[in-house]
Amino acid sequence: MRSYAEYLQCTNCHKEYDYINPYRTCQECGKVLYVKYDMEKAKKNFDRNSLIGRVSSMWRYYEMMPIKDESNIVSLGEGMTPLLKANNLGKVLNCSDIYIKDEGCNPTGSFKARGLSAAVSRAKELGVKKLTMPSAGNAGGALSLYCARGNLEANVFMPKDAPIANKRESSDAGAKLTLINGLISDAGKISREQALEKGLFDVSTLQEPYRAEGKKTMGYEIAEQLHWDTPDVIIYPTGGGTGLIGIWKAFQEMQELGWIDKPKTRMIAVQSEGCAPIVKAYQSGALNAEMWSDAKTFAAGIRVPSAIGDYLILEAIRESSGTALTVTDVEMVECISMMASHEGIYPAPEGAATLAALKSLLAANKVYPEEKIVLMNTGNAYKYLDMWD
C-alpha cells in the first residue's frame, strides 16, 4: 500500500511545506498546518471497496494516512470502534435514529489514542526521538503508552489535579511525568520551555499536523459504518476541537474521493458552562475565540480555555449549518448515569455532555426526532472514577 500524503499546507495563509522535515505550525503566521494528499491519484487508485478484508483499526484507511512507510506505524489497534444504535435512549427521547460512537473502546480508554498513534508514528518516521506535551489527562496517558510501544521518549506536564488514572498510566509507561501546581496553561508554558532547552518535539493539540489525521478517521468510520451515508447531526464535546475539524476534513476528503455525496451533517460543538470559549464566539459571530478566564469543569478533556484551531472549529460549525451550546457539570453527571443505565455504555463526562446537549437541542427544535444523530462518546468513565460522586 502507499500513502498519498504529499505536502503540508497552512490552513490560514496557505503557505506550503515539504513532506520531509518535521514542521509544527506555520512559520509565516503561526497557525495550524494540515496534511494534504494527492487527491487525483488517490481518487483513481483508492476505491472504497478495497477496504473489504482490511485490518479493523483506523489504519485501514492507510492511503489517506500521513505515514509513508508502513513499518513506522505505532499501533495498539486504535479505531474502528463500534457505532451503536441507541434504541433505549431513542424511546425515552422520542427519537428513531440515535447512534453512539463509542470511543471508550479505544486502547488507553479514550479517542486520544487515534491522534497519538498517528503523531508518534510520524515522529518516528521523521527521526524525532523525544516528545513533550502538556495534558489535562488522556492525551498525556496516550502519548506515554504509544511512546513506550514505539521506543520514543515521552515528557508529560500535567496539572496536579488530573485524574489518578492519567497520572498512573503515564508514570507506569515510563514517561517523564512532571506534576504542575497550576492549570493546563501553566503546564503548557513549562513544556514549551523544556522543548526549547532540551530539543523536545512539542505535540500539543494542533501544534503539529498529525494528531488531527488520526482523529479524522472517526469521520471515515462513521461514513463506512453507515454504509457510506453521513448522519444529519454529529454532537462533539469540544476542547481543542481536533476531532470536530478532523471529522469535517474526512468528509471533504471522502467527497473528493467520490466515496460519499456532499455531507449533510450539521457539526455541533458542546462545551461546559464553566469553559465555553467556542460557544461564546459562535454566538457573537466572531471568527476567533477569546481566551476564557477562570475555566471550571470536572470534564478535564473540555477544560480548554483557548484553542489554536478556534477559527477552524467555528468555520466547520458554520459551513455545516451546525451550532454550539453549553451544558452544566450537573447535567453531565446525570447523563453519565442515563447513558449507562439505558444503553450499558459507561461514558466519560465529555461523552455524557453530548447526551445532555441532545436533550436541550430537541427541546429547542434545533434537532428533530426523525433525524440520524451521532453522539461522540470520546472516552470511558473508568478513567475518571475519582472525579465525581
Ligand SMILES: *Cc1c(COP(=O)(O)O)cnc(C)c1O
Ligand atoms: C481531549 C478530550 C476531548 C476533547 O477533544 P478535542 O479534540 O481536543 O476537542 C473530549 N473528550 C475526552 C474524553 C478527551 O480526552
Ligand SMILES: [Zn+2]
Ligand atoms: Zn500560515
